[in-house]
Amino acid sequence: MRRFDAIVIGGGAAGVMAAGVAAGAGYSVLLCEKMEKPQRKVRITGKGRCNLTNMRSGTEFLNHVHESPEFVAAALRSFSNKDAYAFFERIGVPLAVERGDRVFPVSGKAWDVAEAHIRWCRDRGAVIECGVRVVEICAEHGHVTGVVVENRRGESERIIAARVILATGGVSYPATGSTGDGYMLAHRLGHTIVEVRPSLTPLVTNMSGVRALKGLSLRNIAASLRVDGKIVSREFGEMEFTPYVAGPIILRMSRIAVDALIDERRVDIVIDLKPALSEKQLQNRLVREWNALGRNVDRKSLLRKLLPAQLLPVFESRLPVRSDRRFLCDEQECSQIIRLLKEFVLPIDDYRPFEEAIVTAGGISTDEIDPLTMQSRCVGGLYFAGEVIDIDADTGGYNLQLAYSTGYLAGTLKV
16 A cells, blocks of 8 residues: 555646645655646646736735635745746746736747646656546545545555645636546535636627627727626726627626626626727717718718727617618717717626636635645645635636645645
8 A cells, every 4th residue: 555645636737836845845745637647727728828827916916816815815925926937937937927917938838837847846756647536535533544546447546645635626627627526525524615606707698690790809998797787897908709708808707797697687798899088089089080981971881980890780780770871970879879889788698618617716615724724624634725725816827826826835734
């Protein structure tokens, strides 16, 4: 029967960090990864470029954490975004800070981040075994004693360890191995699992004509999330139709939208297509274009000066029908166009599933984890790291940083 000082379950960002930190401290460490290679999710994150952290500091960083920001504060102090930046450069991954303080490898390849991290973990002395699934965490008298693993041939083995770090991830992108195994393992040991749901996921609208908008990107727009008629979130930036409603500003608001939809509340996205212009400025713009194009211009020709061609049919369908199609530039017509430019409403009917969500909201309750050590309050010697915990944040490098930080703190195996 094999024995290790510590066993890490899950070879994602958090698990590899935890295993490397523990091994570097002199512990004998086994990392069990059920897929054929570690860090499959890291390899596809950031559209294959890997936005591995965000350099916003202190309170500003925590403002982008949705659930329990106070819980992750100690982990971020133990291994901050500055620490992450220095760490990856030290292990051979040159980095660059891009728009929004997002950090990417200079190579533009997520693969480089994953491979360097795994190599570092092995060099520190951790044993990484792939194709091995943990089916049980064993505990006696309130303390872990090891795990039971199963290989791809269905053969079982019990491995002894006084410390276990659970870092199996959530259920987003299940093809990468995130299938919720950790929730079951923790629940069997008495932990509470907060309801899991997709976060940072595209939203669905059944608005007429939406499929014709597939591929359309809208840049430098303002968008508000409205729940039961009340604005609850505002964002500025880029969105796109895929044909679902996606893009950075939509993903950031999706966390609140998903919860509202689950509660069967009415959800809308309200888009300001011209946020840089006041209603008075838009009025002047319409008059100016009308004069420049000729006073017999049709409405569609004038709207082409203001909107992407792909959006025109849907936009115009929301305006009153004119038999002669002319733009009259009267107060009523200008007011209708301006109102629609400033408040173009997308009714949101649903959200996309875990297969398309970047992260998982929900997970193991933070009330049952010591934030100063990441150790379970229910079972001695059991630690948690990464997305398996009920923590999630905005897109922009925040979630990977939380994985690295909680993985680092768990890997110190503090008691």
